[in-house]
Amino acid sequence: MQESSIALTDFISTQVLEPWKGIKKVAREELFTSGHRTCQGCESALVMRLMIKAAGPRTIVLGATGCMYVANTTYYSTPWVVPWMHTQLGSAGSAATGTAAALTALMRKGKMEKEPINVIAFCGDGGGADMGLSAISAALQHTQYNLLIFLYDNESYANTDIQVSGLSPYGANSTFSPPGKVHRIMHKRWKKNTAAMLAAGHPDCKYVATVAAGNAVDTLNKVRRALSIGGPTFIHSLDPCPKGWDYDPKYSHELGELAVETGIWPLFEVEEGKLKMYGKSKHIASGAIKRKPVKEYLLRQGRFAHFTDEDIAYFQGKIDAMWENWLLPGVIPFRAA
Amino acid sequence: MWVDTAQEALDTALIAYRVAEDKRVFLPCAISCDGAFLTHSQSLVNVPTQEMVDSFLPRYDRAEKQLHPDNPITIAPQANEDWVMEIRKQSDMAARRARGVITEAYEDFNAKFGRDVEPFIERYMMEDAEVALVGMGTLAMPVKVAVRKLREQGKKVGFVRVRWFRPFPTPELQDALSRVKAVGVIDRDYSFGSTYFSGVLSNELRSALYPVANRPKILSFIAGLGGREVNTDNVIDVANRLFKAASGGDIDDRDTYWLGVRE
Ligand SMILES: Cc1ncc(C[n+]2csc(CCOP(=O)(O)OP(=O)(O)O)c2C)c(N)n1
Ligand code: SF4
Ligand SMILES: [Mg+2]
Numbered sequence: 038m039q040e041s042s043i044a045l046t047d048f049i050s051t052q053v054l055e056p057w058k059g060i061k062k063v064a065r066e067e068l069f070t071s072g073h074r075t076c077q078g079c080e081s082a083l084v085m086r087l088m089i090k091a092a093g094p095r096t097i098v099l100g101a102t103g104c105m106y107v108a109n110t111t112y113y114s115t116p117w118v119v120p121w122m123h124t125q126l127g128s129a130g131s132a133a134t135g136t137a138a139a140l141t142a143l144m145r146k147g148k149m150e151k152e153p154i155n156v157i158a159f160c161g162d163g164g165g166a167d168m169g170l171s172a173i174s175a176a177l178q179h180t181q182y183n184l185l186i187f188l189y190d191n192e193s194y195a196n197t198d199i200q201v202s203g204l205s206p207y208g209a210n211s212t213f214s215p216p217g218k219v220h221r222i223m224h225k226r227w228k229k230n231t232a233a234m235l236a237a238g239h240p241d242c243k244y245v246a247t248v249a250a251g252n253a254v255d256t257l258n259k260v261r262r263a264l265s266i267g268g269p270t271f272i273h274s275l276d277p278c279p280k281g282w283d284y285d286p287k288y289s290h291e292l293g294e295l296a297v298e299t300g301i302w303p304l305f306e307v308e309e310g311k312l313k314m315y316g317k318s319k320h321i322a323s324g325a326i327k328r329k330p331v332k333e334y335l336l337r338q339g340r341f342a343h344f345t346d347e348d349i350a351y352f353q354g355k356i357d358a359m360w361e362n363w364l365l366p367g368v369i370p371f372r373a374a
Numbered sequence: 375m376w377v378d379t380a381q382e383a384l385d386t387a388l389i390a391y392r393v394a395e396d397k398r399v400f401l402p403c404a405i406s407c408d409g410a411f412l413t414h415s416q417s418l419v420n421v422p423t424q425e426m427v428d429s430f431l432p433r434y435d436r437a438e439k440q441l442h443p444d445n446p447i448t449i450a451p452q453a454n455e456d457w458v459m460e461i462r463k464q465s466d467m468a469a470r471r472a473r474g475v476i477t478e479a480y481e482d483f484n485a486k487f488g489r490d491v492e493p494f495i496e497r498y499m500m501e502d503a504e505v506a507l508v509g510m511g512t513l514a515m516p517v518k519v520a521v522r523k524l525r526e527q528g529k530k531v532g533f534v535r536v537r538w539f540r541p542f543p544t545p546e547l548q549d550a551l552s553r554v555k556a557v558g559v560i561d562r563d564y565s566f567g568s569t570y571f572s573g574v575l576s577n578e579l580r581s582a583l584y585p586v587a588n589r590p591k592i593l594s595f596i597a598g599l600g601g602r603e604v605n606t607d608n609v610i611d612v613a614n615r616l617f618k619a620a621s622g623g624d625i626d627d628r629d630t631y632w633l634g635v636r637e
Contacts, residue, residue: 115448
């Protein structure tokens with residue numbers, strides 16, 4: 038009995054990945070290289086590159102169906118330098134849990150050398166926040182395993198040609214919600230507050246963060262923090278997608294930044310129950326800087342081209358409420374009655 | 375594969391792993407046990423020792439596919455329709471190789487476990503049979519009883535039980551059934567709208583026997599759906615129709631007959 042518990046702590050240790058202080062300190066090694074065929078300006082592809090750069094070579098990556106599967110790992114080509122495996126759309130959570138459990142079992146039985154190996158499962162907004170939400174929730178309860186669920190959010194089912202997902206923004210034009218003469222706004226659901234929901238709903242999960250790849254060093258360090266702290270963790274990244282959002286590919290970063298500056302995409306982390314806003318979101322929350330009008334973000338994208346002043350005002354009102362009325366501004370909407 | 379007894383279910387599980395995990399095959403294998411008749415009845419089973427099983431069944435080893443940083447491979451990349459033919463051809467080659475691997479597995483199984491099992495089919499009183507019944511799974515129980523009863527009356531009837539449905543034992547069935555005059559297939563399944571509205575085994579058999587020089591008449595029967603009992607009277611009924619067909623009697627072999635349906 039005693040022996041096995043000693044062994045247990047031994048092999049569930051994590052890699053110690055110190056934060057990189059500044060861009061010059063970032064590892065040069067690329068673990069996501071050529072061999073993919075994503076669209077020009079695809080932010081998600083860059084996010085993959087950052088994610089695995091941060092994690093380092095002793096990592097296993099599992100990827101759910103979606104653009105980051107189909108456009109990256111086409112038969113006979115792969116950009117992944119680390120071991121990589123596909124998993125079904127909706128099963129990032131179960132694939133991560135299964136892989137982490139298998140590594141633990143193999144190491145316990147002495148069939149694999151004991152070593153902390155990072156397990157990351159990524160999923161899109163469709164595969165993660167819609168179809169795979171229950172499996173992610175289950176993964177976040179398995180505190181005995183070290184795994185990171187990384188949700189890359191391009192705000193649509195992009196790979197199958199831009200259908201609405203539970204994370205598509207209000208009113209966006211998609212193949213499922215084309216604006217027409219009679220009904221201008223076809224998609225009326227408000228985007229799910231996914232990262233905060235998972236953080237609030239899984240109090241034993243030690244780390245949840247939101248990122249935007251425009252803040253590259255922050256993004257890298259959030260991944261490194263999640264993997265170092267261990268247990269099941271979750272990171273949600275907002276990824277501008279030129280094809281689905283309809284803008285010139287060179288503006289991907291700019292749009293990501295605007296999403297933060299308008300307050301639409303709050304950057305925060307919840308570490309062991311403590312919420313920290315960071316980047317520009319921190320200054321928005323403290324009142325040090327003012328949010329830019331959402332119009333500046335919306336009207337840069339073809340998917341909102343049909344918006345009237347009234348639609349923009351509605352959108353702005355929802356974002357204002359998020360920062361002015363929510364219990365924890367930008368994060369937790371409800372308050373005690 | 376379809377199995378007939380609890381013992382065969384156990385034996386076949388060992389054989390199925392051996393075949394499915396063989397690198398020359400590497401295809402999934404499914405074993406079908408008739409629900410209730412087999413799965414919910416008691417019978418004595420000879421359980422082999424771990425050592426015996428280990429000597430027959432190599433360790434599951436997919437080392438080359440292990441997900442590990444020292445083995446940085448990409449598993450299950452996205453293959454589009456452009457690759458379907460090449461990938462299907464690989465499965466085809468594996469399915470063809472399976473025949474040899476199955477034969478090998480039974481030879482080794484028979485030697486190590488002291489059995490004498492024919493790999494793909496079981497032949498029961500077929501040496502001098504003039505008509506034959508064909509079926510799968512637990513159907514063997516009532517059929518064998520009926521065959522013995524009919525033999526007591528001097529009627530030359532035999533039974534062939536198909537063990538492996540895939541790969542379909544075409545040469546074995548051609549060999550076993552080309553010498554009889556009439557074959558009665560009892561399917562415990564039904565294939566909607568298929569040729570003559572038969573079950574799957576009947577039509578597979580029809581095409582397997584098509585090139586045979588002395589092709590027997592093939593009568594198709596459906597029975598025992600949903601676990602309904604197939605009794606010896608049903609089987610004797612089938613055999614009598616076969617004898618009639620064998621002697622040139624007026625019996626339509628382009629139809630399918632249902633046994634034991636409540637009207
Ligand atoms: C169970 C299942 N349903 C549907 C599909 C078809 N499909 C493949 S990729 C995809 C889009 C997934 O969207 P998301 O998870 O947001 O990833 P993205 O393509 O946007 O990167 C869909 C619907 C599938 N592969 N599996
Ligand atoms: S559709 Fe969007 S997410 Fe998909 S490859 Fe293109 S830019 Fe990237
Ligand atoms: Mg998506």
